[in-house]
Amino acid sequence: MTIQATTAATTATRPIIIKIDATRNTQNNTFTSVWQGLQNMGYSEADIAKIHREMENEMINGQKFVATQVADGTAVDVSAAIARAGVSLPNFGKLTTSAPQTSNQPTQAPDTQPTVQASQPTDEAQPSQEQPTENQPQNIQMYQGKPINVEPQTLSPETIMQNYGDNKVFQTARGMAHLSEANGGDRKITGQKYYQPWCADMVNYFYQQLLGTNPMAINGRNNSMVAGIKRWGINNGIYNKAGSLDKIQTQMGNLKPGDVIIFDTPYLYKAADGGVYRNGNISHTAVVVAVNNGKVVLMEGNTNERKMDANGNFITNKKGEIIPQSTVDGILFKEYDATALFCRGYSGFLNMQGYQ
Numbered sequence: 256m257t258i259q260a261t262t263a264a265t266t267a268t269r270p271i272i273i274k275i276d277a278t279r280n281t282q283n284n285t286f287t288s289v290w291q292g293l294q295n296m297g298y299s300e301a302d303i304a305k306i307h308r309e310m311e312n313e314m315i316n317g318q319k320f321v322a323t324q325v326a327d328g329t330a331v332d333v334s335a336a337i338a339r340a341g342v343s344l345p346n347f348g349k350l351t352t353s354a355p356q357t358s359n360q361p362t363q364a365p366d367t368q369p370t371v372q373a374s375q376p377t378d379e380a381q382p383s384q385e386q387p388t389e390n391q392p393q394n395i396q397m398y399q400g401k402p403i404n405v406e407p408q409t410l411s412p413e414t415i416m417q418n419y420g421d422n423k424v425f426q427t428a429r430g431m432a433h434l435s436e437a438n439g440g441d442r443k444i445t446g447q448k449y450y451q452p453w454c455a456d457m458v459n460y461f462y463q464q465l466l467g468t469n470p471m472a473i474n475g476r477n478n479s480m481v482a483g484i485k486r487w488g489i490n491n492g493i494y495n496k497a498g499s500l501d502k503i504q505t506q507m508g509n510l511k512p513g514d515v516i517i518f519d520t521p522y523l524y525k526a527a528d529g530g531v532y533r534n535g536n537i538s539h540t541a542v543v544v545a546v547n548n549g550k551v552v553l554m555e556g557n558t559n560e561r562k563m564d565a566n567g568n569f570i571t572n573k574k575g576e577i578i579p580q581s582t583v584d585g586i587l588f589k590e591y592d593a594t595a596l597f598c599r600g601y602s603g604f605l606n607m608q609g610y611q
Contacts, residue, residue, distance in 0.1 A: 273331055289333060294452065300538040301482040301519065302342040309336035349530045349575050395594065396567065398531055402500070403523050404567050405598040407553075407589035409560055415552055415588055419545035424512035424611075427465045428544045428554040428588070431457075435585030444556065445477065454540050455481050457556025457586065458515055461542050462610070465513070470610045481538045485517050488605035496603040503601055504593040510551050514543040515605040522600040526571040527564045537600035541589075550592050557584045 273292035289310065293303045310333070395402050410418075412429045419425075434440025442448065445456040459477040463469045471478045471487045478484050488494035494517075497503045521535040541553035559579035562570035569577045591599075 305340035407591045454557040518600045520600040527568040
């Protein structure tokens with residue numbers, strides 16, 4: 256697939272051009288190319304969904320959003336849809352070049368990254384002064400009173416069986432563990448012939464395998480966006496929002512196998528270059544497969560392990576983006592405590608017990 260996303264501006268009022276894959280046609284092709292182009296630029300799935308709705312309104316109103324011709328194909332200028340959607344430019348940036356500390360303010364103003372706009376944390380996203388609780392490990396890095404860089408541990412199915420026992424949810428999940436991008440498993444899960452982000456599709460696919468039907472489907476098709484799954488949970492009264500680390504620790508006691516986890520809260524991390532970064536583009540989902548003793552095991556698709564140095568800091572590229580261990584994503588079982596969930600942008604969960 257050929258997708259090229261470029262922007263010559265720092266505001267959504269100037270052209271933001273995304274090239275359309277000329278090997279496919281139809282409206283779905285345009286939306287798919289726009290989706291991936293915007294993701295490549297760093298927009299969250301929630302914001303992409305808003306932009307798509309504005310593009311659909313353009314079509315309903317008879318407007319032609321395929322407005323630009325490029326040298327080797329067709330492209331769309333999505334700046335107008337972005338402006339009407341009211342979304343900001345990608346929210347990812349370096350906060351400081353100093354080591355993590357407990358002061359209220361970063362020691363240096365945010366830098367602008369080469370291709371992704373940096374932004375000062377908002378009041379909503381800035382960590383508050385919340386000290387570790389007695390259940391929280393004391394040997395972890397802290398920044399502005401909040402833990403950072405606590406990673407989950409990847410477990411084998413055998414280790415899960417030994418430490419957590421068996422259940423019907425895990426049996427179904429274990430049967431999916433071999434699926435990856437290396438063997439075409441992502442296409443099997445999404446039902447598409449081409450690549451698309453697939454963590455949300457994996458959750459849909461899991462429930463189709465578990466129940467023989469997909470309760471979160473839309474018109475018989477996968478609910479393929481994290482924002483869509485979260486919205487479905489809210490509409491059905493089963494989404495439980497988290498907030499503080501204390502709230503996450505409380506929710507740990509309520510999670511059960513089969514529940515669906517949502518990650519879409521901005522989080523901070525320290526990189527090996529000494530900088531502390533804010534990732535405001537987190538959009539991920541997973542299925543709970545086991546719970547015990549204050550820990551939870553999640554089945555995650557479209558995922559990887561992330562590179563860290565000997566000091567527990569992330570290895571990043573020049574833009575500050577964390578480098579994965581492999582270029583091929585798959586399905587992994589990851590064990591989290593409450594602190595690790597917090598450090599990965601945990602937002603809440605869908606209580607799926609009434610659907611099992």
